[in-house]
Amino acid sequence: MIDSDALRWLNAYDRWATGRLMSAVGDLGGDAWSGGRTVGDRALGPMLVHALGAHQRWRSFWEGRSDEPRPEKAALPLATVLARWLDQELEATDLFLARLTATDLVRELDPDESPGVPLWQMILHVMNHGMQHRSEAAVILTELGRSPGDLDLIDYATEAAGRR
Numbered sequence: 001m002i003d004s005d006a007l008r009w010l011n012a013y014d015r016w017a018t019g020r021l022m023s024a025v026g027d028l029g030g031d032a033w034s035g036g037r038t039v040g041d042r043a044l045g046p047m048l049v050h051a052l053g054a055h056q057r058w059r060s061f062w063e064g065r066s067d068e069p070r071p072e073k074a075a076l077p078l079a080t081v082l083a084r085w086l087d088q089e090l091e092a093t094d095l096f097l098a099r100l101t102a103t104d105l106v107r108e109l110d111p112d113e114s115p116g117v118p119l120w121q122m123i124l125h126v127m128n129h130g131m132q133h134r135s136e137a138a139v140i141l142t143e144l145g146r147s148p149g150d151l152d153l154i155d156y157a158t159e160a161a162g163r164r
Contacts, residue, residue: 002120004100010127011097013156015090021134022083024141024148032144034076039136045076047140051133052082055089058126059096062109062119097123 025033025044033045042050053071060068071077077085105120114122138148 001106002124003102004097004105007100007105007120007123008094008097010124011090011094012160013153014127014130015087015094016156016159017134017151018086018090018130020151021137021141021148022079022086024146025079025083025137026146028079028144028146033079037140037143039139042136044137044140045079045082046072047133047137048082048086049076051130052086052089054129055093055126058122059089059093062122063096 025048028044033043035043037043039047049071053068056068056071060066071085100119106118108114108116108118109122110117134151138151141148
């Protein structure tokens with residue numbers, strides 16, 4: 001079992017890694033952003049929009065809401081706009097995590113669909129989902145000569161501990 005402090009620390013890592021990735025994206029546009037290279041069936045921009053949308057929908061579900069828009073169904077935003085939206089989502093997640101109690105973390109939110117899966121495991125799932133898509137995006141960016149550099153958790157931990 002994991003506590004809300006650890007989840008907030010992992011969310012801070014998520015924000016750090018996403019920030020590094022989006023810095024490498026910069027103001028990338030055109031085919032490099034919307035098409036061109038893909039990992040699986042997604043190009044860079046659509047992949048990152050999907051990651052944002054999934055994160056928003058999960059957080060809405062955890063908060064008992066189902067009103068979150070689907071950014072995947074809208075026009076592809078500029079990379080700089082998406083960077084801002086990602087940062088806002090991770091901030092909203094941090095606020096959500098700060099309110100959680102130990103009882104909340106072990107609660108099953110949807111026992112019919114996910115029997116035996118407590119909230120803390122769903123949260124880790126979403127963080128891993130984002131990590132998967134950051135890794136895929138990093139491959140595309142590296143091929144474009146825009147590597148985000150190391151995104152390893154230990155690099156964040158070292159930096160956060162003030163050792164860099």
